Amino acid sequence: MRFATKAVHSGNEPDRETGAVAPPIFTASTFAQDGVGKPRGYEYSRSGNPTRERLERAVAELEHGKHGLAFSSGLGATATVGSLLKKGDHVLICNDVYGGTFRIFNSVFANYGISFSKVDARDPDSLARAVRPSTRMVWMESPTNPLMVVLDIRAVAKIAREKGLILTVDNTFASPYLQNPLKLGATIVLHSTTKYISGHSDMVGGALAVSDEDLYGRLKFLQNAIGAVPSPFDCYLALRGMRTLHLRMEQHSRNAQAIAELLEGSGRATSVFYPFLESSPTYRLAKRQMSLGGGMLSFRIKGGYRAASRFLESLRVFVLAESLGGVESLAELPARMTHFSIPKVERGRLGITDDLIRLSVGIEDPLDLADDVRRALDRAASA
Ligand code: P1T
Numbered sequence: 001m002r003f004a005t006k007a008v009h010s011g012n013e014p015d016r017e018t019g020a021v022a023p024p025i026f027t028a029s030t031f032a033q034d035g036v037g038k039p040r041g042y043e044y045s046r047s048g049n050p051t052r053e054r055l056e057r058a059v060a061e062l063e064h065g066k067h068g069l070a071f072s073s074g075l076g077a078t079a080t081v082g083s084l085l086k087k088g089d090h091v092l093i094c095n096d097v098y099g100g101t102f103r104i105f106n107s108v109f110a111n112y113g114i115s116f117s118k119v120d121a122r123d124p125d126s127l128a129r130a131v132r133p134s135t136r137m138v139w140m141e142s143p144t145n146p147l148m149v150v151l152d153i154r155a156v157a158k159i160a161r162e163k164g165l166i167l168t169v170d171n172t173f174a175s176p177y178l179q180n181p182l183k184l185g186a187t188i189v190l191h192s193t194t195k196y197i198s199g200h201s202d203m204v205g206g207a208l209a210v211s212d213e214d215l216y217g218r219l220k221f222l223q224n225a226i227g228a229v230p231s232p233f234d235c236y237l238a239l240r241g242m243r244t245l246h247l248r249m250e251q252h253s254r255n256a257q258a259i260a261e262l263l264e265g266s267g268r269a270t271s272v273f274y275p276f277l278e279s280s281p282t283y284r285l286a287k288r289q290m291s292l293g294g295g296m297l298s299f300r301i302k303g304g305y306r307a308a309s310r311f312l313e314s315l316r317v318f319v320l321a322e323s324l325g326g327v328e329s330l331a332e333l334p335a336r337m338t339h340f341s342i343p344k345v346e347r348g349r350l351g352i353t354d355d356l357i358r359l360s361v362g363i364e365d366p367l368d369l370a371d372d373v374r375r376a377l378d379r380a381a382s383a
Helices: 003-009 050-062 074-082 099-107 124-130 153-163 213-226 232-242 245-266 283-289 304-314 344-350 366-381
Strands: 033-035 067-071 090-094 115-119 135-141 166-170 188-192 206-210 269-273 296-301 330-332 356-360
Touching: 003 050, 003 245, 050 067, 050 206, 050 232, 067 074, 067 213, 074 099, 074 188, 074 206, 074 213, 090 099, 090 124, 099 135, 115 124, 124 153, 135 153, 153 166, 206 213, 245 269, 245 296, 245 366, 296 304, 304 330, 304 356, 304 366
Parallel strands: 090 115, 090 135, 135 166, 166 188
Antiparallel strands: 067 206, 188 206, 269 296, 296 356, 330 356
């Protein structure tokens, strides 16, 4: 089946008992057993819940994986994947990942003796050279948060496979509608379902998709052992959002492309980062790897921090807030908000500067979004 059909139906099959066409929300924390040690299929909702299983099946199907696993947040999923590692293990993290991902490796896993180094995966050879005998995993995003760097997932996967490493691809920014990393050779796909998958900024969640049976078994064990599981209500919201993912991604992408082009032609931005801008150094790779450009973009505004904050505070349709992927447009300053947990020196090295603005372009009328951006640019220029 094709994507739109899967998005509408996966995990949303009519309830077998009642025929309900919307998935029932099973709030039960525990399930009656037929005899001692004889569960009917479910025992306790941390280890398995029917509403959660629907979401897990849907994530797996949209990502072309055999199995899905749902979590209470994207970082809950990250914590669980990180728990595959042991003391002494080393991880290669591609430059420019979500601030919270950096923070959990830098400030939590490091305490357990798991080390990491940052690599510039735009050059696959430098990635291959950075592999140590203790390296177990490569962690990447594409497009990256917040600089929208597009990395060649297939090329990274080839190196990971040759070196026997797990490749985890955080596919939050693209969503399964734009790209499917498992098909390109990734071992694990991670989502913050808080973003495009649920799509309405009304829940926090995470998910993984995998095909390797042994790895699935280990992750399933860790999901229960660590316990960062989502509530059945949140699973329902993610499933409900997912039914329109394809429609939303089309509109997000159309709107973001228009705003990126507006910014580029405005003379008020020193750089604009969007995968499907022809001026982007990775335009050809993005066109090959992604079906659309997606709803995220960032740009550097002329006039530094003062102009950036003036721009953000002048917006009327875009909401000044962290997060992304909802139907409403959001704007933020990564250096002071989402990526503040990355040390200043490291932020500077990566290019997460005080004049860098990130936009999550929603699905509103593109003309209203364009008017809003133009007006805010004018106000920022007169600051
Ligand atoms: O917020 P949470 O559901 O725990 O997801 C973490 C996460 C993981 N991966 C990526 C690429 C992300 O962007 C995030 C969360 N990001 C934001 C809150 C943000 O505004 O960038």
